[in-house]
Structure formats: structure tokens, C-alpha cells
Amino acid sequence: MSETILGIGDYGAARHPGGVVKTFALGSCVAAILLDPRTNAVGMVHVALPDSSINEAKARQRPGYFADLGLVLLIQEMAKLGSPANGRGLVVKLVGGASIMDHNNTFNIGKRNVLALKKHLWAYGLGPLAEDVGGNHSRTVSVFVDTGKVIVNCPGRGQWEV
Amino acid sequence: MSKVVDREAVRQAIEKLPLFSSSALQLLQVIADPDHELEDVVKIVKFDSALTMRVLKAVNSPVYGLVKEVTSIDRALSYLGERMVISIAVQENTGQLFSKPLEGYQSRQGDLWRHDLFSAIASREVARYAKGDFDLDLAFTGGLLHDIGKSIFASFWKEASQDALGQIEQGIVSDYLMAEQDLAGLDHTEVGYEMARHWQLPESLQAVILHHHHPAEAIECMQPLVYAVHVGDIVSMMAGCDTGSDSLKYHLDPGYEEFFNLSPTNLAEIVLNAEEEFSKAETSLKS
Numbered sequence A: 001m002s003e004t005i006l007g008i009g010d011y012g013a014a015r016h017p018g019g020v021v022k023t024f025a026l027g028s029c030v031a032a033i034l035l036d037p038r039t040n041a042v043g044m045v046h047v048a049l050p051d052s053s054i055n056e057a058k059a060r061q062r063p064g065y066f067a068d069l070g071l072v073l074l075i076q077e078m079a080k081l082g083s084p085a086n087g088r089g090l091v092v093k094l095v096g097g098a099s100i101m102d103h104n105n106t107f108n109i110g111k112r113n114v115l116a117l118k119k120h121l122w123a124y125g126l127g128p129l130a131e132d133v134g135g136n137h138s139r140t141v142s143v144f145v146d147t148g149k150v151i152v153n154c155p156g157r158g159q160w161e162v
Numbered sequence B: 001m002s003k004v005v006d007r008e009a010v011r012q013a014i015e016k017l018p019l020f021s022s023s024a025l026q027l028l029q030v031i032a033d034p035d036h037e038l039e040d041v042v043k044i045v046k047f048d049s050a051l052t053m054r055v056l057k058a059v060n061s062p063v064y065g066l067v068k069e070v071t072s073i074d075r076a077l078s079y080l081g082e083r084m085v086i087s088i089a090v091q092e093n094t095g096q097l098f099s100k101p102l103e104g105y106q107s108r109q110g111d112l113w114r115h116d117l118f119s120a121i122a123s124r125e126v127a128r129y130a131k132g133d134f135d136l137d138l139a140f141t142g143g144l145l146h147d148i149g150k151s152i153f154a155s156f157w158k159e160a161s162q163d164a165l166g167q168i169e170q171g172i173v174s175d176y177l178m179a180e181q182d183l184a185g186l187d188h189t190e191v192g193y194e195m196a197r198h199w200q201l202p203e204s205l206q207a208v209i210l211h212h213h214h215p216a217e218a219i220e221c222m223q224p225l226v227y228a229v230h231v232g233d234i235v236s237m238m239a240g241c242d243t244g245s246d247s248l249k250y251h252l253d254p255g256y257e258e259f260f261n262l263s264p265t266n267l268a269e270i271v272l273n274a275e276e277e278f279s280k281a282e283t284s285l286k287s
């Protein structure tokens, strides 16, 4: 088994047997997960903010940080492993986007991340088949090449499949 | 209830904690004084050879990519800023407290240090958006120590913690702090406050530790500082730099609006800057 661990703003994909792509403690960040049922490739991007226009330098340095750029890069990464470059036929799942209790509009980053990802997915004609988003808990998520399963872990709550 | 924590045992655990070195304590006192200057910090560090060595090691860490080796403490300090010296001094004087896993919170080794360091940096970033004058490094120091109570509380909390999330979900208690109170009879802010008193930390830091989840309860003159850390702590949890099962299970107090201009864009900048500084700080402090 080889694990690809993604930090905040990272993206990555795998299709070799035993491969796992994993990211820890999403908080208000969102993991956009892509699965290709034909090649068995799986990919994930760990997005922290909805829109790259707020900081151009950072957008160049760490594009995966932002929903708009991160998704494009992940689809390109999947294409390197044989998936269609236009994203057609990919299965999408979204995990994360939690918030603090009693958040106001300013602290609503989680929800804005989810909405931004959906908007950009839509441009590809894609939408999430499943999602585990919102709430007040931080999620760790692993995606398995062999089974195509998306498993979420949360300290004190155990684990479940999305 | 049988699960209620024995306060006397907690008190004894706190009493056994080694005191801060005099230079570390002096540093924290100087930082808490709004009129202090960098020169005051330099003087204290110069008198502590172990601290001097660690500061020089940190500034020469490859993450900063300095071409020439820094050998003078003055230069190291003006490059790193007071906050890195504070981090080093606190790290040196708290031993294993920050690094051990927090049992009751199901957090991993080093998570408390990472959470507090991220909160420190984020609190300082929040303070930059203050409507009035603000001592940025004091906000940092408050953030760095805000959850220190968890280090002692966690092992006492281990058993009672099982029901915490269920109680919150069922609405029996409104947040994680209330769950601690309800199930254990005390919470991590109280324990931290007692630790701060044991160490004789400055009052402003004691207030941050005690009130960071309910900043409105702090006395008025301390509120800007406590609110900065309140928000910095939340940013840290949002960024996934948390201590496990309690993550995000606290309330946002909108009272911060009185002291800080935080738009969604400002908050996004705070997240970006904090994350960038955090990864450098974390690496250089390991060296």
C-alpha cells in the first residue's frame, strides 16, 4: 500500500493497485474527490479558499489552495493517468467545509468553498454524486484505488463511507 | 456523578509543574508591557546562553534561506521578531506539556503545540485588523498559551470525554466547554488559568487563557486581546490545525466586531498569511 498524503492546498492522483490518497483534518477546507470508474484512478484536491483572485502571488505559488484553480489542476492530474481531459465521466464527491458554531457570514468559509467547487464543477458538466459537508466537525478523508471507496474519519465519531 | 474529576488531584498536578526560568518569565512580562522595545528583549536573551543558542539555531534554519550565517542575537531578533523568541522560550520551559498526545481529545502527539502555534500566528494576524492600537506580539503570546490547560486536563478528561460529543449533539450542552464542565466539573480554561497563576504569568495572559472561549467575560481593558485570541483559535480550527475531538465545537462570539475589521476577504488573507508563516515557524522551531 502506498499512501499519498496531501497537505492544505495540495492535489494528487493515483491509479496503481493498493494506492491511497489521504488528507488530514479538513476543518473548513473541502476535499474535492474525483474517481474514474474506467481507469480506477482516484484524485483529490484539498481546497482552503473559494477564490484565487484575493492573492495573485499565492495563486501562482499554491494554486491548489483555491477552489477555482485547484479543480482545474486536479482534472489535469487525472488526465495524466488516462482520464478524459474534459473531465467527462468522472465521479465527484465532496467532503469537509465545516464551520464553527454560530458562524456569521464572514466565518462561512466552509460553505463558500463548497459552493465555489460546485460552480466550477458545473462548468465541466459535473456535479457531486455524494457529499459529506458542513456541520461542526473536522474530517480526515482517504480514497482507495482498489475499491474506489471514500472513507471519512473524525476523532471521537469513528469512520464512515461517503 | 462518579466521573467528576478530583479537583484536588488536578491542583496537585499543577503544583508539581516546574516553574519558568527567570529569563522566560521576564520575557513574558516585557512582552505584556505595551511600551517595551526590542532592545529590552535582546537584553534578556543575551543573559541566557541556552536561549541565545536556540534562537541562533532557529534563525539559521534552512527555511529562512539566509545566505550568511547570523551570529549576533540582535540581528537574529530583528529578523525573527520577538514572537519567535517567545515561542522558543515557552517551548523550553514547558517541557513535554505541549507535545504529548491529549488522551481525552483523541489528538496526536504534537497536536497541541501545532494548534497553539497556529493560533498564535493567526491571533497576531487578526490583531493587524484592529480598529485601535494593538500589541501584535502580545496577541501572539496569548495565542501560544491559550490552550495550555488541555495538557493537564486531558488525562483527567479521558474517561468523562466519551459522552461529550453525544451531549452536544443531543443539545444537552451547547458546546465542548460546557460538556467539560458538565461531565468533569471543570474545563480546560480553568485548569490553564491555574497553571498560569502557578507560573505567575502576566495578568493579560491569564485573562486570555481563562476567557478565550467567552471573551465578553474578560474585564473590559483585556477584551481586545482576548477577542484576538478567540478569533485566532477559531481560524486555527478552521484551517484543520486542531486538537482532535473538540475541534469547531465552540461558539463564535460576534463581539469581535467591536475591535476588528474582519470582512470575508480579510479573513481569507488571515488564513493565507497564517498558514504560510506557520509552516516556516514550525520547521525552524524543530531545528
Ligand SMILES: [Fe+2]
Residues within 6 Å of the ligand: B146, B147, B188, B212, B213
Ligand atoms: Fe480552548
Ligand SMILES: [Fe+2]
Residues within 6 Å of the ligand: B115, B119, B146, B147, B233
Ligand atoms: Fe484552542
